Structure formats: structure tokens, C-alpha cells
Ligand SMILES: Nc1ncnc2c1ncn2[C@@H]1O[C@H](COP(=O)(O)OP(=O)(O)OP(=O)(O)O)[C@@H](O)[C@H]1O
């Protein structure tokens with residue numbers, strides 16, 4: 001799905017988290033929002049996901065105004081840094097949650113839910129953990145389950161907020177590649193937030209560099225490396 | 240600039256405005272009926288025949304001796320429970336010993352025992368038809384139907400209050416500060432008074448406050464063990480019952496109003512402690 | 527003694543003294559009396575105990591005490607959950623006052639609550655007058671006992687659940703919404719199960735407290751044998767007749783049923799806590 005952000009601004013009281021920003025995300029791309037702490041990455045992602053509503057500006061999905069669309073209607077698969085798994089449910093129930101939450105008419109049968117959940121657990125390469133509870137999983141496993149849960153609703157896009165931020169360096173590297181592979185297989189438009197420039201450069205098709213609520217530069221990793229638009233971008237990406 | 244398309248500012252983690260409004264209104268109405276109405280009723284009934292009649296209730300010898308007895312009982316039972324609470328918290332949080340969990344259960348036991356059963360148990364232990372009771376009577380030590388029994392009953396029902404406040408706070412604070420003080424050459428008592436006590440003083444005050452409120456208001460256990468000897472073993476709550484049963488409504492409610500005032504003072508102090516020293520009180524509180 | 531009880535040595539002093547004070551007071555105030563009660567039961571013997579408890583009046587009193595306590599605690603479970611939620615999540619005028627007032631039943635002596643509720647709900651009372659034309663009698667009926675037990679049990683669930691709500695992760699609720707769940711579904715399937723262990727604890731505490739409650743109930747209950755006579759009152763009556771064995775029998779029955787209940791609830795709780803890893 002093609003996403004267009006048009007002069008989007010967000011204020012929290014007097015605090016300007018986002019100055020009006022505009023950005024076009026091509027269908028099927030894997031995009032990284034890169035920037036230091038407090039630069040507005042999470043805010044932008046949450047506005048896309050419908051968790052936050054902008055002070056002004058519009059969001060368009062495939063050309064249609066989606067600014068006022070409720071979170072439930074957006075069908076954005078959202079993944080949080082700290083997984084936000086449902087502790088009292090098994091992995092299976094976690095992944096099945098979005099399907100079971102549907103209205104009766106749209107809800108798949110239990111057999112169909114079982115098939116889909118198992119297919120997703122295969123996709124994240126954890127086929128045998130359906131019966132476990134989240135507290136019986138490692139951090140990396142939890143994050144993969146969170147991803148499977150987001151994919152279960154057949155989302156129109158995938159939004160990830162520092163998905164690997166809470167993991168150690170080795171697991172991080174593995175999951176990075178895993179995300180790239182899953183993205184390539186599903187073809188979903190994917191936006192992920194990171195403040196790790198190496199992570200962004202390694203797997204993203206397009207990198208969006210943000211600072212203090214503004215977009216500093218948008219471009220392919222190589223372009224940003226070669227032609228930083230400002231001192232800030234150069235400093236932030238050379239480390 | 241595109242025009243402002245402010246559709247909704249509501250957070251997704253809250254309920255719709257209408258639902259919130261209805262729920263808040265319902266809750267406030269229920270609180271008014273369930274909590275505030277009884278409180279107001281106490282004062283309204285006390286003042287039914289005016290201030291003079293209400294104040295007159297306190298002039299009677301019965302009322303005065305009841306007030307005196309209640310104060311004395313609390314003045315003995317509460318400090319004893321505080322000493323118990325401090326000792327228990329010190330032993331439980333500073334040392335590892337066998338059967339600790341079981342001991343904590345035993346300390347909590349009085350919360351789940353009916354006050355009447357507590358009174359009954361004390362009567363069975365110290366009453367004339369037990370061997371201990373017979374011996375006590377032979378030696379002229381009266382516990383049942385007498386002052387010591389009332390103190391014991393009051394201690395029983397308020398038993399866990401101080402310990403319950405102190406234990407979580409002292410667990411959270413750990414042992415390091417005390418150990419450092421020891422390495423600096425302080426004596427045990429000095430460590431307690433200069434390191435531990437300052438750290439737990441607000442939690443201690445909090446526990447004592449709750450303990451005191453309950454001690455002055457205890458009815459069931461005292462009713463059983465006091466024998467309700469007028470002017471001798473009648474505490475304020477017992478006196479309220481007597482006045483009430485004698486249809487001396489104004490007198491009963493006037494004494495009750497005095498206790499209700501005490502409750503209000505307790506609540507005010509408690510809230511003040513919670514707002515100002517939240518960090519130094521136990522994280523979870525239940526009584 | 528020190529060496530045999532302590533698991534590992536501690537550099538801190540005062541174990542003997544603090545342990546000694548604790549055990550002495552605990553024994554005199556709690557353990558010996560409870561022991562005397564249970565010992566009395568042993569002396570009477572199980573068969574005679576059973577005979578003494580097995581009368582219609584006592585069964586009515588026991589079942590009334592437990593039934594009323596259960597009903598009141600269930601009400602307080604539901605209301606306490608909602609109240610705790612409102613106090614933590616909503617902002618409205620008077621919130622702090624309500625928050626402070628929740629503890630009123632802890633602070634107000636039970637006898638005071640008892641006569642106040644009776645004054646309100648008696649046929650000529652403020653609420654009684656309103657309810658009488660509707661054919662609802664509260665004072666001197668079982669309904670009155672419910673009201674008294676609702677009053678004294680009200681703070682328990684609120685105070686156990688409140689800290690858990692404060693620590694709920696918003697993200698878990700948000701993720702539920704992004705997965706398409708409506709708010710009511712999120713509350714039912716995500717929030718409520720997380721609050722359940724704490725709510726159950728509060729419920730158990732309220733239940734234990736209200737089963738044995740005496741002061742607030744006897745004024746409003748009417749105390750008609752077989753109808754509105756609660757078990758603790760029956761103990762008091764037996765004691766006034768100097769029938770210590772009969773009083774002990776009822777006391778032991780209450781003690782045992784309370785313990786069984788607490789044990790059951792504790793087991794349910796351990797099970798649910800272990801499952802979601804909150805131990
Ligand atoms: N709910 C909120 N209320 C008030 N201010 C907020 C809120 N959320 C974000 N902000 C502010 O908006 C600005 C941008 O925050 P945001 O969380 O989007 O940054 P970020 O780029 O995600 O940073 P980080 O890398 O630390 O997660 C910050 O100054 C932050 O303080």
C-alpha cells in the first residue's frame with residue numbers, strides 16, 4: 001500500500017513533536033525512520049498507525065484520506081520495542097488474537113485460525129512454541145511472536161517502533177535479516193523506527209533522517225552516505 | 240498548509256466520552272449513598288436535638304469513663320503492637336531463617352479471624368474454667384471481664400497493622416545501609432536508631448495511625464471479653480451500643496460522632512502521608 | 527537457638543532479641559488463644575462438636591453469614607474494579623476526595639457504621655422512607671446485612687487492584703486496538719485477566735472480613751433466629767449463657783470454613799500468577 005503524509009503536524013500541549021512534515025512511501029518499500037532521541041520518530045509512526053491523531057495535516061493510504069480512520073479500521077500491524085505480548089495468553093492465543101477479535105461474520109473458523117497461526121509460527125521459524133506463555137520465551141523469540149501477531153491480521157502495512165532496541169547485538173543482527181526476509185516474502189509496505197544508523201543503512205530501501213520534529217533528508221542508504229543534505233545528517237550517519 | 244482535519248483527539252486507550260461520563264456519575268452516586276450518607280447520618284443524628292443535647296451526652300459519667308478507657312487501652316495496645324511490628328519486621332527482613340513464610344501467615348492470621356472468635360478464644364484461654372484462668376483468679380489476676388482482656392482483644396484485632404506496613408518497606412530498603420553503619424563501628428542500637436528508624440518512620444507512623452483507628456473502634460472482640468460492666472469495662476463503642484439499646488439515640492450518636500471525627504482525622508493524616516511520602520510507604524497496601 | 531534457626535549468618539545484630547519479642551507477643555496475643563480454642567475443640571471431641579453444631583439455628587446462622595458475605599463481596603468485587611479503574615484512569619472533579627474516602631470503612635468503627643446504616647435504612651430513616659413505598663425493606667432484613675457488609679468490605683478490592691492498574695502497560699492496550707479489537711473487547715480479554723489475581727486477593731480479604739463481621743451487622747440485622755441471626759452473634763449469645771462448649775463449637779466451625787475458603791482462593795491465585803509469570 002502506498003502511504004502519503006501531507007504536511008502532518010503534531011503538538012502535545014505546547015510541545016511541538018512534529019513540525020509539518022511531508023513524505024511519500026512507495027508501495028512495498030521497507031523504510032527506516034532514523035534519528036536521535038526525541039526527534040519525533042515514534043510520534044510519526046503512531047500517527048500512521050492511528051494511535052495518535054495529528055494536530056493538522058493528512059495521511060493518505062493509496063490516495064484515500066485516512067486521517068480520521070480509527071486504529072481498528074486501519075489494519076496496521078504494529079510492533080512495539082518491548083513486545084507488548086499478552087502475558088496471560090499462550091503464544092498461539094497471542095497470534096490468534098486479532099482474528100478472534102473480529103466480528104462474528106468476518107471471523108475465520110477455529111480450524112482456519114489454527115492453520116493461519118501455525119503458518120505464521122513457521123514463518124518466524126518458531127513452529128513448536130504455540131503452547132508456551134510469553135514469560136517462557138527469550139527476548140528475540142518474543143519479538144518474533146509480536147511480529148507474527150501483527151502479521152496475523154493480514155495488515156495493510158507493518159509499523160515497527162525500535163523492534164530490536166531491547167535485544168543484544170547478536171540477536172539484533174539475526175532479526176534484522178529476518179525482518180528483511182519476511183518483508184520480501186510478504187511484500188508489505190513496512191516502516192520501522194531506529195536510532196541505529198547501521199541498522200537503517202543495512203536493511204532499508206529508503207532512509208528518512210529526522211531531527212527535532214523535522215525530516216532532514218530522504219534517500220537510499222548509499223545516497224545519504226554520499227550526499228548528506230546537512231551537517232546534522234553527515235554527523236549522524238557517519239558514526 | 241493543508242486545512243486542519245482534526246477528527247478526534249481521544250486516546251485509543253480510554254473509553255468513549257459518553258461511557259466515561261456515565262461510569263463516573265454512577266460511581267459518584269454509589270459512593271455518596273454507600274460511604275458519605277452513613278457518615279453524614281452520624282452527625283445528623285447526633286445533632287438532631289441541637290448542640291446542647293449532643294454535648295450533654297459527654298457530660299455523663301458513663302460516657303466519660305468510656306472515653307477514658309478507650310484512650311488508655313489504645314495508649315497501651317498501640318505501642319505494644321508497634322514494638323511487635325518493629326521487632327517482627329527486623330527479624331523477618333534482616334535475617335534468613337526457617338519457617339519465615341509460615342510466620343508471616345501467622346502474623347496475618349488475625350485479619351481472617353472474626354473479632355468475636357478472637358474474643359471467644361481469649362475467654363477460653365484466660366476464663367475461669369480453663370486451668371490457666373483458674374490459676375490467674377487464684378492469684379487475683381483478672382483478665383477476662385477486665386482491663387487486661389480488653390487490651391489483649393484490641394491487640395489481637397489490630398495485630399498485623401504495623402508489621403504489614405514495615406515489612407515491605409524494609410525489604411525494599413535492603414540491608415546494605417545497616418551493614419555499612421556496622422563497618423563504620425556503630426553499635427547495634429545505634430544502627431537501629433540512626434539508620435533504620437529514620438528510613439521507616441513514615442511507614443511506622445502510617446501503620447500506627449491505622450492501628451490506632453481500629454484499636455479505638457474495636458467492638459466485637461471487646462464486646463465478648465469485656466463483660467460490658469458499666470463504667471468499668473465499657474469502651475466507647477460498647478457504650479454506644481448500650482446507649483443505643485436504651486433508646487438514648489442522641490447520646491449514642493454523639494459518642495459515635497466523636498469516633499467518626501477521629502476517623503476523619505485519621506483519613507486526612509493518612510492521605511497527607513500518602514501524598515507527601517508515597518515513596519517511603521509500601522507500594523501495595525491492603526487492610 | 528540462633529544457630530539452629532538461622533539459615534545463614536548475618537552480620538547484623540539483634541536476631542535473638544527481635545525474634546524473641548516477636549514470638550512472645552505473637553504467642554500471648556494470637557497463638558495461645560487460637561490454640562486454646564482449638565484445644566477446647568479437641569477436648570470436646572469431633573462427634574460432640576458435630577452434634578453441637580448440627581442444629582437448624584446454627585446452620586441458618588452459618589449459611590447466612592457466608593451467603594451474605596459472598597453476595598456483598600461479589601458486589602464489592604465488581605464495584606471495586608470499576609472504582610479502581612475510575613480513580614486511576616479518569617480525571618474528574620472530586621477524584622482525590624473519593625480516593626481518600628474509599629478508606630472510610632477501615633477508619634470508621636464498625637459499631638458507628640452499624641448504627642448509622644440503621645438510622646438511614648430504618649423505615650423512618652432517610653433511605654428507608656424512600657424504599658418503603660416500593661415495598662423494599664432493608665433494615666432488620668437480610669438486605670440490611672448485605673448493606674453493612676458492602677460498607678465494611680468496600681475498600682479491599684479497590685486497594686489491591688489500584689496499584690496494578692497504575693502499572694498496566696498502555697502499549698498492551700494499544701496493540702490490542704491495532705489488531706482490530708474494539709475497546710470493550712480489549713477490556714474484557716486483555717485488561718480484566720491481568721487484574722484478576724489482584725482482584726481475587728481483594729475479594730478474598732473482603733470475604734474473610736465480612737464473614738466474621740459483627741459490629742456493623744447486629745444493629746441493622748434484626749437478629750431474628752433462623753432468619754437474620756449471624757454466626758458471630760450466636761457465639762455471643764452462647765457465651766452470655768456461659769455455654770462455652772457450644773460457643774467454641776461454632777467458633778471452630780467458622781474458623782475452619784474461613785481457612786478452607788482462604789486456602790482455596792490462595793491456590794487459585796498461585797495457579798493464575800504462575801501461569802502469567804507474575805510470581
Ligand atoms: N504523549 C506525549 N506527551 C507529551 N509530549 C510527548 C508525548 N509523546 C512524545 N512527546 C514529545 O514529542 C517529542 C518527540 O517524541 P518521540 O517519542 O516521537 O521521539 P522519538 O524520536 O521516538 O525518540 P526516542 O528515540 O527516544 O524514542 C519529544 O520531545 C517528546 O518529549
Ligand SMILES: [Mg+2]
Nearest residue numbers: 041042043161
Ligand atoms: Mg521512540
